[in-house]
Amino acid sequence: MPTPSLAALPIRRLTLRDLTACADLSEDRGWPREEHKWGFLLTAGKGYGIDDPDGGLVSACVVTTYGPLERPDLGAIGMVLVAERHARRGIGRRLMRHVISAMGTTPLTLHATPKGRPLYEELGFKPTGRAEMLSGHFRPGASAPEVATRAATAEDLTAILRLDEEVFGAERTHIITRLPAFTDQLRVAEENGRIIGYAGAWPNMSTQVVGPLIARDTETAKALITSLAAHTDSPLRTDIDVRHEELLAWAKARGLDSVAFNTVMTSGISELPGDWTRRFAPLTVAAG
Numbered sequence: 001m002p003t004p005s006l007a008a009l010p011i012r013r014l015t016l017r018d019l020t021a022c023a024d025l026s027e028d029r030g031w032p033r034e035e036h037k038w039g040f041l042l043t044a045g046k047g048y049g050i051d052d053p054d055g056g057l058v059s060a061c062v063v064t065t066y067g068p069l070e071r072p073d074l075g076a077i078g079m080v081l082v083a084e085r086h087a088r089r090g091i092g093r094r095l096m097r098h099v100i101s102a103m104g105t106t107p108l109t110l111h112a113t114p115k116g117r118p119l120y121e122e123l124g125f126k127p128t129g130r131a132e133m134l135s136g137h138f139r140p141g142a143s144a145p146e147v148a149t150r151a152a153t154a155e156d157l158t159a160i161l162r163l164d165e166e167v168f169g170a171e172r173t174h175i176i177t178r179l180p181a182f183t184d185q186l187r188v189a190e191e192n193g194r195i196i197g198y199a200g201a202w203p204n205m206s207t208q209v210v211g212p213l214i215a216r217d218t219e220t221a222k223a224l225i226t227s228l229a230a231h232t233d234s235p236l237r238t239d240i241d242v243r244h245e246e247l248l249a250w251a252k253a254r255g256l257d258s259v260a261f262n263t264v265m266t267s268g269i270s271e272l273p274g275d276w277t278r279r280f281a282p283l284t285v286a287a288g
Helices: 016-028 035-044 091-103 117-122 154-168 218-229 245-253
Strands: 011-014 046-051 057-066 074-082 108-112 126-136 148-151 185-191 194-204 207-215 236-241 257-267 279-281
Touching: 011 091, 016 035, 016 046, 016 057, 016 074, 035 057, 035 074, 035 194, 046 091, 057 091, 074 091, 091 117, 108 117, 117 126, 117 257, 126 245, 148 218, 154 194, 154 207, 185 218, 194 218, 207 218, 218 236, 218 245, 236 245, 236 257
Parallel strands: 074 108, 207 236
Antiparallel strands: 011 046, 046 057, 057 074, 108 257, 126 236, 126 257, 148 185, 185 194, 194 207, 207 279, 236 279
């Protein structure tokens, strides 16, 4: 039988059963397999993909929504991938158009690589910011942070959820409640018994990714990163909003090197909701 044309291949919802195929697709494009992250995104969000008649996936992406299920406040698109053998044939554009249509009037955001940005601009996304990826072995400073930090407990969940919604600008209980299982560490910063920040560190291949990182101010963010680094021997990786210049300079002075820049883009809104001054790093750029 003749092989169907790529344009005729149906787009379907992906599930956790597609985890290996998604990781294979990442590897095909030279990305790490990132199975731990794929598993999280496929369960916390909605995956979309196109099956290859010869096996595996032609293309895939994930959308994570925030706010009410029936009418989300925001949708984040990530992990947009097309197999190398099918690249530059309009597959990514077709999958993105499908996802945008499926999301209706929901405002959308994504982190674009330099290669992906032209496609997203063609689809109506506008640049609203940038994030800088840092990675390396963290070197602690000579003096201990002044802000107190500790491991989060189940009793902290309500306060974390309240702080997160205030700073992120949309309710994301389905993400936050998964963090204890997804992260290797989940820590909070507090002052006079009140939580003023929290951060997680989760395994991604050979690194520990710091995110989300939400903090009252830069000193609190520094204390949280320092406390996470003190409890792992792995190099850290994180994506910091470039407007947080002081934190970026501090992290680089502590051994984290600049790896790449991504453009934060939005569609349907002129800027992201919430308070960027307290939002230092996302859980992952794939989830906004």
